Amino acid sequence: MTAPGTRAEAPAEDSDDLDVEEALALVREAKDDRAGQVPAPAPEAHGERHKATPWAQARETAARAARARPRRAPVAVPLGDALGLVLAAPLDALTDLPSFDTSAMDGWAVAGPGPWGVRDEGVLAGQAQPEPLTDGEAVRIATGARIPADTTAVLRSEHGRTDTQGRLHATREIVHGQDIRPRGQECRSGDQLLPVGTRITPAVLGLAAAAGYDTVTVVPRPRAEVLVLGDELLAEGLPRDGLIRDALGPMLPPWLQALGAEVVKVRRIGDDAKALHKAVTGSDADLIVTTGGTAGGPVDHVHPILERIGAELLVDGVKVRPGHPMLLARTKDAQHLVGLPGNPLAAVSGLLTLAEPLLRTLAAHPAPEPYTLPLSEAVQGHPYDTRLIPVVLRGDRAVPLHYNGPAMLRGIAAADALAVVPPGGARQGEEAELLDLPWATAGIEVCFT
Numbered sequence: 091m092t093a094p095g096t097r098a099e100a101p102a103e104d105s106d107d108l109d110v111e112e113a114l115a116l117v118r119e120a121k122d123d124r125a126g127q128v129p130a131p132a133p134e135a136h137g138e139r140h141k142a143t144p145w146a147q148a149r150e151t152a153a154r155a156a157r158a159r160p161r162r163a164p165v166a167v168p169l170g171d172a173l174g175l176v177l178a179a180p181l182d183a184l185t186d187l188p189s190f191d192t193s194a195m196d197g198w199a200v201a202g203p204g205p206w207g208v209r210d211e212g213v214l215a216g217q218a219q220p221e222p223l224t225d226g227e228a229v230r231i232a233t234g235a236r237i238p239a240d241t242t243a244v245l246r247s248e249h250g251r252t253d254t255q256g257r258l259h260a261t262r263e264i265v266h267g268q269d270i271r272p273r274g275q276e277c278r279s280g281d282q283l284l285p286v287g288t289r290i291t292p293a294v295l296g297l298a299a300a301a302g303y304d305t306v307t308v309v310p311r312p313r314a315e316v317l318v319l320g321d322e323l324l325a326e327g328l329p330r331d332g333l334i335r336d337a338l339g340p341m342l343p344p345w346l347q348a349l350g351a352e353v354v355k356v357r358r359i360g361d362d363a364k365a366l367h368k369a370v371t372g373s374d375a376d377l378i379v380t381t382g383g384t385a386g387g388p389v390d391h392v393h394p395i396l397e398r399i400g401a402e403l404l405v406d407g408v409k410v411r412p413g414h415p416m417l418l419a420r421t422k423d424a425q426h427l428v429g430l431p432g433n434p435l436a437a438v439s440g441l442l443t444l445a446e447p448l449l450r451t452l453a454a455h456p457a458p459e460p461y462t463l464p465l466s467e468a469v470q471g472h473p474y475d476t477r478l479i480p481v482v483l484r485g486d487r488a489v490p491l492h493y494n495g496p497a498m499l500r501g502i503a504a505a506d507a508l509a510v511v512p513p514g515g516a517r518q519g520e521e522a523e524l525l526d527l528p529w530a531t532a533g534i535e536v537c538f539t
């Protein structure tokens with residue numbers, strides 16, 4: 091169930107569905123494999139409309155650009171900082187689990203058949219080795235406490251009673267070994283608990299801690315820098331005198347974080363070519379994201395600066411609405427630049443078309459499974475380009491939202507996803523591919539970053 095014009099139709103060798111193994115090759119000790127090198131774009135004159143890349147191909151190019159980069163070394167991060175990252179080394183148990191024979195219940199550790207004489211001192215969780223039991227002896231024990239040597243079973247509190255002489259009787263039959271968790275029941279030291287490529291969830295953090303880890307070895311978070319261009323932008327207050335509020339400065343950093351990036355800097359550059367040149371050449375981020383200045387107006391400095399620094403344009407315009415002037419360039423060996431158009435919804439389109447596959451691949455996250463839903467109403471198409479339309483998901487339908495113009499955020503702010511509408515449009519009831527917004531899937535991606 092995949093909409094026409096989507097990844098499913100792309101030739102197999104061009105698929106941007108990232109194999110985690112393949113992605114992790116970027117961080118392994120193995121020699122650098124540049125097989126995925128992105129071919130240079132067709133040498134067509136700047137400004138020609140037909141050089142624009144088809145939407146699905148642009149996404150593939152962005153993912154492949156990330157794969158073609160030099161290896162990034164794995165890093166060790168404290169458990170508290172590891173949520174959402176991907177294991178770059180297998181999680182091998184550093185201890186047996188449990189690491190000692192443990193009581194599974196509150197009750198008594200007993201030795202031999204009852205009734206039993208009960209020791210005065212009980213055994214609590216966290217206590218060092220308790221005294222061994224002798225036959226006919228019992229000791230109060232808490233869940234998680236160490237089992238004394240020579241214990242035959244644990245009798246649950248609710249299954250025992252003490253008589254007037256203080257002797258303990260079982261009120262039901264007990265089985266040898268019952269309610270004792272033997273050392274190593276879950277794993278032995280050295281057992282592989284999780285393989286390379288596993289996404290670190292809250293449960294993985296818990297397992298890692300239980301297995302003795304303080305830090306985990308992970309694929310490093312890609313570092314992103316945001317450069318907001320435009321002299322017309324205000325950082326606060328109401329729009330006035332032809333000036334407008336900067337909508338992208340507040341929107342992009344958390345969105346990039348939700349896509350797996352660490353945002354190292356957000357800078358307002360204005361329409362100053364010199365400042366932009368300095369910011370781009372001085373950046374050591376994995377990804378520079380610029381906003382505005384892509385279209386070729388009098389103060390659109392992005393293309394000229396990329397040309398000046400000898401950057402390789404991998405995508406120069408995409409057959410998608412909104413956002414068609416978006417671009418992707420390789421600025422240096424281990425750095426890319428995504429140029430987002432200034433119109434805010436066009437910038438979202440660029441973010442999901444180019445930045446998402448690039449960051450996802452660098453972060454070694456698997457590609458989301460493509461899925462489709464029928465549209466609740468017809469959506470007018472562009473004659474040649476894909477359209478991305480904000481939708482809400484209601485039951486088993488995608489409901490297109492109004493206010494989906496390139497300069498509008500009102501639709502996307504209420505949306506669950508973007509529907510991919512192929513050239514020519516989609517009929518009511520037609521299946522459309524959906525791009526989930528990172529916070530719409532139970533907030534999981536957002537809290538993972």
Ligand SMILES: Nc1nc2c(c(=O)[nH]1)N[C@H]1C(S)=C(S)[C@@H](COP(=O)(O)OP(=O)(O)OC[C@H]3O[C@@H](n4cnc5c(N)ncnc54)[C@H](O)[C@@H]3O)O[C@H]1N2
Nearest residue numbers: 320335336337338339382383384385386390431432433436
């Ligand atoms: N002659 C042509 N003009 C334009 C074309 C074209 O093909 N030929 N394409 C249009 C399309 S489509 C888009 S999208 C925009 C892209 O423009 P730029 O990337 O050069 O961006 P700017 O010109 O700087 O800004 C466009 C628009 O967006 C507003 N803007 C910019 N930054 C922000 C921000 N941070 N927050 C809110 N709004 C922002 C800016 O004020 C402009 O209104 O070009 C069309 N033109």
Ligand code: MOO
Nearest residue numbers: 412413414436496
């Ligand atoms: O591509 Mo522009 O984004 O239509 O407005």
